[in-house]
Amino acid sequence: MKRILIFFIMVLGLVTSSVGQATTETSVTSIWDDPMISFYVVVGFLFVVVILVLMVALYMLQVLNYMVKQATKERSERLGIVYKEEPSFWSTIWNKSNDFIPIEKEKEIMLDHNYDGIRELDNHLPPWWTGLFYGSIVFAILYLIFYHVSDTLPLQLQEYETQVAQADEQARKLKASNPVAIIDETNVAIVTDPVALADGKTTFLSNCASCHRQDGGGDIGPNLTDDYWKNGGSIQNIFTVVRHGVQGTNMIAWEGFISPDKMQNVSSYILTLKGSNPENPKKPEGELYVPKEVSSDSTKVQASL
Ligand code: HEC
Structure with missing residues (x-):
């Protein structure tokens, strides 16, 4: 009994700790905002x-059964009656579903032929075997009727398509409610x-500095503080x-590792590095980039050249 109690306490502890984790995650990840997740x-x-x-009920039942x-037994012993144990519920079921002719009676069912x-x-x-066999026939007929004749239940392909449609709809809603998710080049x-x-x-210091240097002066990757860009500077x-x-x-492509808003932030941060003149920078690579707004203003173009 003591061991069972300890087991229950451990299970309860596990359950509560996992639920505890779930609630702490609520504030961090967005999947917990989904009411379905909390429902599950x-x-x-x-x-x-x-x-x-x-489990507890079954255990109590067993204890009760044993006591009865x-x-x-004691009563029949007191009254001098021979006590005969009744077969339990399970053993009756077991015997019924395994209803063989016992080995002792095999002689009676031996067929004549002899090879x-x-x-x-x-x-x-x-x-149990014939039950399963007939059960599967009934299942097959019901399956045929529900899935192929009356079309009341969806087939796998249909199910897949509805789920994809649902997911698309969810993604659309998520994007609409969260403009950060749709930041792109446009x-x-x-x-x-x-x-x-x-x-x-x-983001820059933890992901990019290893190649572009902490100050953006360039190392494996190009210098990000000058006016020269291999891929354009807008x-x-x-x-x-x-x-x-x-x-x-x-x-590498950072999409999937860094969220769109963080990519926007780090790109903007890179632009603030322009003209910071770090010590010992990498030589300019690529072409001189002149911002469009400035190019319409001739004095500034002169200045930036
Ligand atoms: C493993 C090394 C490495 C890491 C890490 C790295 N880069 Fe780069 N980066 C490069 C190389 C190499 C190039 C040059 C690509 C080319 O030849 O066009 C480059 C190019 C760039 C350019 C374009 C420069 C130009 O002249 O056009 C930008 C902007 C840039 N990286 C930003 C980042 C940002 C932001 C991160 C972090 C999220 C990052 N890089 C992380 C190696 C790296």
Whole structure:
């Protein structure tokens, strides 16, 4: 009993700790905002509770059964009656579903023929086997009716298509409610908010500095502080390089590793490095990039040249 109690306490501890984790994650990841997830967690929790209650109930039932048996035995002993144990519920079911002709009676069901000493018993199939066999026939007929004749239930392909449609709809809603998720080359903009730039710096230092140096002066990757760019120096150009990488070089596509808003932040941060003149920079690579807004203003073009 003590061991069972300890087991229950351990299971409960496990369950509560996993639910605890679930709640702490709520604030961080967005999947927990999905009401279905919380629903599944609650249902899962209830399921575990029901199983535990059932286990306890079964155990209590066994104890009760044992006590009743013991009491009957004692009583019959007192009254001098021979005690005969009744077969339990399970053993009755077991015997019924394995209803063989017992070995002692095999002689009666032995067939006449005899092939080189190999003879045949006319034992019938166990009821559990025939039950499964007839059950599968019934299942097949019902399956045929529901899935192919009346079309009441969806076939796999249909099911797949509805699920894909649902997921598309969900993704569309998510995008609509969260514009950050749809930042791409077409709508990326330079951010100037200090918090966003600080975030960009953090991303840069942890992901990019190994190749572009902490100050952006360039190492394996090009110098990001000068006016020369291999792939163009507009925010769109930079964002594109960060998002898709440059094929055949060490610059990988960061999409999937860094969220779109963070890619926008780090791209904007890179633009703030312009003219920071770090010590010992990498030689300019690529072409001189002149921002479009400036090119319309002749004095500034002169200045930047
Ligand atoms: C493993 C090394 C490596 C890492 C890490 C790396 N880069 Fe690069 N990066 C490169 C190389 C090499 C190039 C040059 C690609 C080319 O030849 O066009 C490059 C090019 C670039 C360019 C375009 C420069 C130009 O002149 O057109 C930008 C912008 C850039 N990287 C930003 C980043 C950012 C932001 C990160 C971090 C999220 C990052 N890089 C991480 C190696 C790296």
